[in-house]
Amino acid sequence: MxxxxxxxxxxxxxxxxxxxxxxxxxxxxxxxxxxxxxxxxxxxxxxxxxxxSRAATTLASSSTKSIGLVIDDYRNPWFVDLLRGMESVLSNLGYQVMLADSRPGENRIKEATDGLLAMHVDALVIAAEPSDAMLAKTWVPTVVAGWRKGVPLGADLITNDDDGGGSMAANHLLGLGHVRIGHVSGSDGASAHRRAGYRRAVEAAGVEPFISESSGTSEEDGYETASRLLERHPDTTAIFAANDSMALGAFAAIKARGLAVPADVSVIGYDNSPLAKSRFLDLTSIDNRSDIVGADSARRLLARIADPTLEPERTLIEPKLALRGTTAPPR
Incomplete structure (x- = not known):
């Protein structure tokens, strides 16, 4: 040869x-x-x-043995566990995951989805805010992973119980004795549910909620929102961040004011991402079980591929508290 x-x-x-x-x-x-x-x-x-040759296999079959995954920001580390969960189910069955990063913006999300559909993926996982055009109908089995502002008609929803997780974060800080608990949040669907859970818990405890919101949920968004929160409420003793990336930004905002974590301000994040698990950060975080969300999404899609008549379902995964070194009783 x-x-x-x-x-x-x-x-x-x-x-x-x-x-x-x-x-x-x-x-x-x-x-x-x-x-x-x-x-x-x-x-x-x-x-x-x-x-x-995958192309040759595709020509000989109606299936491409591929699942499309649309995410909205590579910088958010929670996608790592989501993808790992999907692959734990799919890889042994010969499926591959094709990833498309849409970044925020309706046109970008539609373009990313259309690009995957043009490659004839067998099914879709949408881990981003669906565009208006996508809400009308899905033409392949589709799972929306995580809370979003809308779910396409005919799609399954598999998500962490973000309302419960937001309450869990607030109750952890309340249990430590904090009564000046701020929340830095984003504008996406998951953030809205986490924010609602936080508000419900602190109000039930007779504590005033104070929230600083951003359009995004990146580290920079966390820094800006935490800076505004600390400027308006300098007596804050604890911050709950909508995700671990925002928590990292909150760390920087606290440090910029000459304060320390957790001696002066406790910080709790959300997602229990690889960032939170790092020994350097050692971040207390709400585990949204994204690996289980990913694995369950893959199983559901395989079931829908095998039987297209299955009705869509909504599944809530219970969160857990991952306790580490960034939360402590107030001084």
């Missing part, structure tokens, strides 16, 4: 001393082939470094 070109199925057949149709059968269902021939084909594939 010419070493300057990619090995083909025919090269594998020649190397193994079998027919091309038998190699094709091996790739689809190896158990239907005798052990001797199966070993010969496997050895040839290994020796030649052969990789099956």
């Amino acid at each position: 010419n070493n300057n070109r990619r090995p083909t199925l025919y090269d594998v057949a020649t190397q193994a001393g079998v027919s091309p149709s038998l190699v094709s059968l091996f790739l689809k269902d190896p158990e239907r082939i005798s052990e001797k021939r199966r070993n010969a084909v496997r050895d040839a594939i290994t020796e030649l470094g052969y990789r099956p």
